[in-house]
Amino acid sequence: MNAAEGTDTTTAGTSVRTVPAADAGPLAWLDHAREVTDPVLREAVDSLHPQARIVVGYHLGWWDEQGRPITADWGKAVRPALVLLSAQALGAPPRTGSHCAAAVQLAHDSSLLHDDIIDRDDMRRHRPAAWRAFGVPGALLAGDAMLALAVSLVRHDSPSALATAALNEAVQQFIGGQFEDIGFEGRAEVSLTECTTMAARKTGALMGAACRLGALAGGADEARAAQLDAFGRSLGLAFQHVDDLLGIWGDPRTTGKPAGADLHARKKSLPVVAALGSDGPEAAELAELYARDPATDDADVLRHAASLVERAGGRHRTSGLARRHLAEALDHLDATRLPACDTRPLRTLAAWLALRDH
Amino acid sequence: MNAAEGTDTTTAGTSVRTVPAADAGPLAWLDHAREVTDPVLREAVDSLHPQARIVVGYHLGWWDEQGRPITADWGKAVRPALVLLSAQALGAPPRTGSHCAAAVQLAHDSSLLHDDIIDRDDMRRHRPAAWRAFGVPGALLAGDAMLALAVSLVRHDSPSALATAALNEAVQQFIGGQFEDIGFEGRAEVSLTECTTMAARKTGALMGAACRLGALAGGADEARAAQLDAFGRSLGLAFQHVDDLLGIWGDPRTTGKPAGADLHARKKSLPVVAALGSDGPEAAELAELYARDPATDDADVLRHAASLVERAGGRHRTSGLARRHLAEALDHLDATRLPACDTRPLRTLAAWLALRDH
Numbered sequence: 001m002n003a004a005e006g007t008d009t010t011t012a013g014t015s016v017r018t019v020p021a022a023d024a025g026p027l028a029w030l031d032h033a034r035e036v037t038d039p040v041l042r043e044a045v046d047s048l049h050p051q052a053r054i055v056v057g058y059h060l061g062w063w064d065e066q067g068r069p070i071t072a073d074w075g076k077a078v079r080p081a082l083v084l085l086s087a088q089a090l091g092a093p094p095r096t097g098s099h100c101a102a103a104v105q106l107a108h109d110s111s112l113l114h115d116d117i118i119d120r121d122d123m124r125r126h127r128p129a130a131w132r133a134f135g136v137p138g139a140l141l142a143g144d145a146m147l148a149l150a151v152s153l154v155r156h157d158s159p160s161a162l163a164t165a166a167l168n169e170a171v172q173q174f175i176g177g178q179f180e181d182i183g184f185e186g187r188a189e190v191s192l193t194e195c196t197t198m199a200a201r202k203t204g205a206l207m208g209a210a211c212r213l214g215a216l217a218g219g220a221d222e223a224r225a226a227q228l229d230a231f232g233r234s235l236g237l238a239f240q241h242v243d244d245l246l247g248i249w250g251d252p253r254t255t256g257k258p259a260g261a262d263l264h265a266r267k268k269s270l271p272v273v274a275a276l277g278s279d280g281p282e283a284a285e286l287a288e289l290y291a292r293d294p295a296t297d298d299a300d301v302l303r304h305a306a307s308l309v310e311r312a313g314g315r316h317r318t319s320g321l322a323r324r325h326l327a328e329a330l331d332h333l334d335a336t337r338l339p340a341c342d343t344r345p346l347r348t349l350a351a352w353l354a355l356r357d358h
Numbered sequence: 359m360n361a362a363e364g365t366d367t368t369t370a371g372t373s374v375r376t377v378p379a380a381d382a383g384p385l386a387w388l389d390h391a392r393e394v395t396d397p398v399l400r401e402a403v404d405s406l407h408p409q410a411r412i413v414v415g416y417h418l419g420w421w422d423e424q425g426r427p428i429t430a431d432w433g434k435a436v437r438p439a440l441v442l443l444s445a446q447a448l449g450a451p452p453r454t455g456s457h458c459a460a461a462v463q464l465a466h467d468s469s470l471l472h473d474d475i476i477d478r479d480d481m482r483r484h485r486p487a488a489w490r491a492f493g494v495p496g497a498l499l500a501g502d503a504m505l506a507l508a509v510s511l512v513r514h515d516s517p518s519a520l521a522t523a524a525l526n527e528a529v530q531q532f533i534g535g536q537f538e539d540i541g542f543e544g545r546a547e548v549s550l551t552e553c554t555t556m557a558a559r560k561t562g563a564l565m566g567a568a569c570r571l572g573a574l575a576g577g578a579d580e581a582r583a584a585q586l587d588a589f590g591r592s593l594g595l596a597f598q599h600v601d602d603l604l605g606i607w608g609d610p611r612t613t614g615k616p617a618g619a620d621l622h623a624r625k626k627s628l629p630v631v632a633a634l635g636s637d638g639p640e641a642a643e644l645a646e647l648y649a650r651d652p653a654t655d656d657a658d659v660l661r662h663a664a665s666l667v668e669r670a671g672g673r674h675r676t677s678g679l680a681r682r683h684l685a686e687a688l689d690h691l692d693a694t695r696l697p698a699c700d701t702r703p704l705r706t707l708a709a710w711l712a713l714r715d716h
Contacts, residue, residue, distance in 0.1 A: 047530075049534030049537055049559075051538070052533055111502075117498065118495040137540050138540075140475065140476060141533050144469075144502070147506065148526050148529040148533070149526075152523060152526040155522070161517060164513070165510060168507075168509060169510075171502075172405075172406065172410075172506055173407075175407060175499050175506070176410060179407055179409035179496070179499055180409070182495050183409065
């Protein structure tokens with residue numbers, strides 16, 4: 001049994017099984033992060049106005065539209081795991097950073113709630129999106145409530161104004177990324193660089209902030225917090241690229257979205273942009289297909305579009321970039337000069353996130 | 359010339375005319391608050407992503423849809439004035455609290471941006487609402503950016519976590535108030551108490567927080583900050599009631615909204631709720647009219663509805679409540695035991711806000 005193992009109690013008084021051993025796999029760390037963060041998240045959400053609370057808890061998979069308990073979950077808990085494992089990499093006791101873990105999850109979920117309104121996406125995590133269940137006004141206001149709640153939680157772990165500023169900065173970055181993402185849909189040409197810059201803002205910034213907040217909660221100085229931020233930011237890019245692959249080739253049973261969802265929405269995600277930028281006849285055919293009225297889509301067209309992206313090299317190029325960003329992330333982690341045994345869970349999680357197929 | 363007068367320089371280096379004399383009228387204080395806050399607001403908005411910045415600056419009346427400078431303004435600057443005058447009531451130097459003034463204005467404007475999306479209101483401050491000019495996605499994201507920016511500004515004046523927490527709490531309150539407001543529209547009956555509770559959340563909380571933030575920036579202790587918060591909260595109720603009167607009987611040339619806009623939108627504002635709760639035949643006729651399809655509205659129907667509300671006592675009752683909340687607000691200000699000469703601008707402003715006809 002690992003020294004860090006043992007039964008643990010959360011702030012809300014519910015018991016958490018045990019802290020995984022240092023050599024545990026990524027899924028064990030993600031499960032643990034969800035277990036540690038969930039009670040903090042529930043306590044925070046309970047403080048909201050009752051009508052905001054019901055929408056937020058629905059979105060997080062705690063209850064149905066009427067508030068009856070169910071057991072959906074609120075995603076993979078990637079960002080909370082980054083917070084907690086960054087604190088742990090500094091040698092902090094288990095659960096250090098749990099409020100920041102809840103904060104980054106809320107900030108992320110706030111953007112998902114608003115994104116679903118913007119994209120008119122009907123489904124989220126295998127269930128009707130909040131705006132479908134409660135209407136646009138309720139989902140919009142609940143997203144606002146989550147965003148403000150997120151910022152208010154940070155100070156419980158890190159009284160320093162630096163930590164709150166880090167989350168605020170990440171929020172501004174991902175809003176900028178969302179603006180760019182929307183802008184891409186209306187443009188004929190998007191460069192690979194623009195696409196990567198957008199992903200760095202939309203996904204990299206908050207994953208960087210997650211690591212920075214965990215590091216600060218764990219007592220890191222500014223320099224080390226910045227290195228962990230850089231690790232999270234590169235990992236975020238790798239993660240987003242894999243997400244883009246899954247948006248085209250992912251299995252609907254695990255992604256919770258229809259097959260080829262990003263192609264249907266005419267998203268200019270990295271595989272598509274890379275394919276459109278290639279020279280062959282597939283690029284031209286794909287461009288022609290993307291220019292057509294989206295309403296004519298059917299499953300065969302989507303399968304054909306996915307095949308065009310693949311034959312034009314978009315899939316290969318994107319996988320390669322994901323691996324390169326993973327390598328960069330691990331370089332940043334090395335630069336912290338933290339003991340390898342303390343950063344092992346972060347490494348394991350990073351490799352899994354950047355190489356996963358679901 | 360008053361001792362407090364003199365040329366002043368803002369943080370952004372632009373000159374502000376002069377600090378008004380202590381016996382200046384409310385409009386002079388509002389103008390001054392706008393002058394002090396505007397450069398801080400501009401500097402903050404300049405830090406946003408370029409696409410967020412363009413929407414936010416459009417909403418604030420600094421430029422048109424293409425970013426060409428215009429000279430609309432961003433409202434009456436009521437909340438910034440409350441911040442600055444509360445700091446000044448504590449004897450703080452001029453401009454103390456300017457970042458908090460910008461913060462409360464941004465938080466307020468964030469809610470207006472999102473409110474216009476929710477209510478599908480086409481016009482705001484005599485111009486197309488941001489969602490009409492930039493689409494729902496741009497306006498929604500710009501509102502998010504403003505909300506996060508607001509929270510990040512507070513610490514420039516008040517490093518204490520209490521100040522940021524006060525703004526966050528007010529934001530949660532007004533989101534709760536907005537949820538209730540929306541809920542009222544779908545209900546046949548709303549009580550006067552529900553209506554006042556909603557207004558206390560939707561408007562009172564942020565005006566209370568404005569005063570609290572100004573007080574904290576001016577060096578007030580917790581007890582005095584709480585008294586000034588209570589002053590702002592009661593004043594906010596009075597202000598909202600007057601706003602409800604203007605929503606029915608206001609002049610479109612000054613309100614920037616069509617005549618009888620609230621009646622057209624079937625709002626359950628206080629005058630309507632008071633009228634519906636009365637005994638006479640007007641209440642029954644008004645209820646019948648409110649139950650009809652809003653699409654059948656025309657100017658004559660709106661004028662008739664306004665007359666029903668008035669004859670049922672809704673106008674009289676609402677004016678009376680506004681005056682009562684003003685009296686409560688002034689009692690809270692007395693409880694601070696601050697010198698009368700220092701609180702005079704707050705008193706003058708409060709009386710004007712609670713008794714105004716535009």
